[in-house]
Amino acid sequence: MRPAPSPPGASGSAPHSGHVSVTASAIASREELAEGRAVIGVGTGGSAAQTMGLTLRQTARTATLKSMATSLRRLLRGEPIRFESDSEGRLAWLGRARRIPIHAVGSGPRLLAAAGRVGDGATMYASVDPDILRAGVACVAAGAGESRRELADFDLAIRAPASVGRNRMVARDHARGRVASALRHPSPVPFRPEDAPGVERLRREYDAFQHATTLASWCSTGWWT
Helix, strand or coil, X not given: CCCCXXXXXXXXXXXXXXXXXXXXXXXXXXXXXXXXCCEEEECCCHHHHHCCCCCHHHHCCHHHHHHHHHHHHHHHCCCCEECCCCCEXXXXXXXXXXXXXXXXXXXXXXXXXXXXXXXXXXEECCCCCHHHHHHHHHHHHHHHHXXXXXXXXXXXXXXXXXXXXXXXXXXXXXXXXXXXXXXXXXCCCCCCCCCHHHHHHHHHHCCHHHCCCCCCCXXXXXXXX
């Protein structure tokens, strides 16, 4: 059994770090190079937004996910959208409509349900623990049901930090920053009482300018060693 090649695309484009028209143009260009294989992931962009002075609470909005997915679809069909300046714009060079699957990225219950409502697929950034994954899938399924779709219609993916190496401690250090980043976001299930203080401390001290590195917070000596 051989794994299928990964489709080319972006795993989590965000509205705060790039205009949606630029994102649409970029993925349409990628689709020209790999016709029928491109996929685009959309998220709310918490880490990038934090470096601009915004908080995760301000950015993690279901309306943001819906707006991003809707605008991308319209632009990729060659339709105009209304920009923040109140002017209309479209991808003038597109030539023909592009059917590029949109995967919505989420971690907590609200965003995972929104992913089920607005995405062609959903990417869960919510651990690999079986109980957490089951809860996350249930959230996606509930959102899909609201838009009169079945979970079987979806591509489901897991965004899971991992590192492989000969030295166990070095490999864990390489993945530790990504784990710390994931823990800043809501979970489909509550954290265990004994873990909650450590999670809260990490959320307070996480340095977005060192995003996903072992320097991002106190994760180099974190409590999940």
